[in-house]
Amino acid sequence: MERSAEQVRENYKRITDRIGEAMAKYRKPEEQVQLMAVTKTVDPALVNVAVECGVRLLGENRVQEYESKKAQYDPRAQVQFIGQLQTNKVKYLIPEISMIQSVDSLHLANEVERIAARADKVQDILLEVNIGGEESKGGIPAEELHGLLEEAARKPHLHVCGLMTIPPKTDVEKYFFRMQKLFIDISAENMDNIDMHVLSMGMSGDYVEAIKYGSTLVRIGSALFGARG
Numbered sequence: 691m692e693r694s695a696e697q698v699r700e701n702y703k704r705i706t707d708r709i710g711e712a713m714a715k716y717r718k719p720e721e722q723v724q725l726m727a728v729t730k731t732v733d734p735a736l737v738n739v740a741v742e743c744g745v746r747l748l749g750e751n752r753v754q755e756y757e758s759k760k761a762q763y764d765p766r767a768q769v770q771f772i773g774q775l776q777t778n779k780v781k782y783l784i785p786e787i788s789m790i791q792s793v794d795s796l797h798l799a800n801e802v803e804r805i806a807a808r809a810d811k812v813q814d815i816l817l818e819v820n821i822g823g824e825e826s827k828g829g830i831p832a833e834e835l836h837g838l839l840e841e842a843a844r845k846p847h848l849h850v851c852g853l854m855t856i857p858p859k860t861d862v863e864k865y866f867f868r869m870q871k872l873f874i875d876i877s878a879e880n881m882d883n884i885d886m887h888v889l890s891m892g893m894s895g896d897y898v899e900a901i902k903y904g905s906t907l908v909r910i911g912s913a914l915f916g917a918r919g
């Protein structure tokens with residue numbers, strides 16, 4: 691698929707139509723899902739076409755790429771970080787980044803806390819869960835999530851807003867179901883300083899299924915901007 695403004699406008703229309711259909715089919719009328727445009731390898735001018743269409747959330751994977759593009763983004767969009775994050779790069783994201791979705795270890799949570807404290811900011815974060823237990827992927831194993839939540843909840847400059855995941859490619863529904871269950875169970879615990887309102891799951895190939903299992907934020911790259919080269 692070629693990358694053009696016209697194509698992005700068409701894709702945006704198709705995606706928002708499908709999201710609307712999925713929400714009508716699977717969810718309560720008062721529920722909502724946010725559409726994040728994932729910007730990796732995409733020219734900022736084309737990212738801004740998506741913002742012009744109505745996208746208000748951008749997702750960044752790489753710190754360096756974000757640094758080189760951020761000044762050109764339409765300021766109507768908020769930017770969140772969704773990629774694997776090395777602790778030594780956290781300082782480049784705070785205070786601008788509105789949410790870091792990919793916190794997956796105590797080591798990383800400690801560094802986000804330290805840098806956020808220095809910036810006098812309470813940083814919104816999600817905890818990323820490796821729900822399929824895949825070696826190659828980021829995220830904390832589901833069995834270790836509770837411990838990390840308890841640690842994060844004690845940190846004054848972290849605000850845990852929910853969970854994020856990238857499921858294995860096969861059997862996605864099984865993994866989305868497990869995430870939904872984790873999310874609901876943790877919400878029901880009403881832990882102090884843990885605010886479970888974001889369940890970030892669903893990408894170009896599986897966002898309809900993710901909506902079926904309670905996603906509140908879908909992260910879409912290639913279906914919106916075209917395939918990455």
Ligand SMILES: *Cc1c(COP(=O)(O)O)cnc(C)c1O
Nearest residue numbers: 728772893894909910911912913
């Ligand atoms: C690239 C990426 C996406 C979007 O993937 P597409 O399949 O292109 O929609 C979503 N989430 C994360 C964490 C990504 O790295």
